[in-house]
Amino acid sequence: MTQQIADPIAGPITDRLGRVVVLEGISEDNWRAVADVAPADDQRRFVAALAARYLLLSLNGGVWTSVGVRAGDTIAGHLMWAYDAEDGTHWVGGMVVSAPEQGRGVGRAALRAVIQRLSALPECREIRLSCHPDNTAAARLYASLGFRATGEYEDEEAVMALPVRVPAV
Numbered sequence: 001m002t003q004q005i006a007d008p009i010a011g012p013i014t015d016r017l018g019r020v021v022v023l024e025g026i027s028e029d030n031w032r033a034v035a036d037v038a039p040a041d042d043q044r045r046f047v048a049a050l051a052a053r054y055l056l057l058s059l060n061g062g063v064w065t066s067v068g069v070r071a072g073d074t075i076a077g078h079l080m081w082a083y084d085a086e087d088g089t090h091w092v093g094g095m096v097v098s099a100p101e102q103g104r105g106v107g108r109a110a111l112r113a114v115i116q117r118l119s120a121l122p123e124c125r126e127i128r129l130s131c132h133p134d135n136t137a138a139a140r141l142y143a144s145l146g147f148r149a150t151g152e153y154e155d156e157e158a159v160m161a162l163p164v165r166v167p168a169v
């Protein structure tokens with residue numbers, strides 16, 4: 001049984017082809033398709049060659065939670081998130097849209113969906129991610145949804161943050 005994560009109040013999030021985009025928990029039905037998600041060859045310097053690597057990290061590390069990105073009938077991508085209880089930030093990582101599915105609005109829809117999902121959690125104060133300085137496509141997408149560079153770096157990647165909630169004083 002596949003668990004779909006969406007906010008029925010905000011209505012469906014769609015890509016540029018009009019397909020409804022949802023974040024889908026990893027299940028018996030979809031794990032093969034999610035594992036096979038692969039970027040274009042020249043994007044392998046930014047992300048893993050196959051989402052399978054992220055799935056293994058989520059399964060074994062106990063830190064990350066992977067989801068498949070479903071666009072209509074197709075598993076079109078992968079992303080994952082982790083919670084840092086020390087500072088109340090959620091991290092998004094492993095964001096990959098399959099090479100043939102790129103440029104159709106799936107990445108934007110998936111990022112909107114994960115922002116919606118994480119910002120609804122009462123403990124979430126900020127959403128963070130990191131991006132290679134040469135990855136202008138991803139940085140442009142993140143900036144367009146409100147992420148701003150923090151000036152910090154993680155493994156040579158620039159950290160970007162989206163404030164979600166200001167703690168009460």
Ligand SMILES: CC(C)(COP(=O)(O)OP(=O)(O)OC[C@H]1O[C@@H](n2cnc3c(N)ncnc32)[C@H](O)[C@@H]1OP(=O)(O)O)[C@@H](O)C(=O)NCCC(=O)NCCS
Pocket residue numbers: 039040043046047095096097098101102103104105106107108109130131132135136137138140141144
């Ligand atoms: C980055 C990525 C997730 C974007 O997904 P996508 O489905 O192709 O993106 P979308 O079609 O939703 O486009 C969203 C925005 O991304 C940016 N973008 C996407 N492709 C781009 C390109 N080739 N050149 C420049 N900007 C681009 C644009 O700002 C675009 O804005 P628009 O909606 O106004 O056109 C996808 O290109 C990808 O998987 N890349 C390889 C893996 C990767 O780099 N992941 C990010 C790690 S930090």
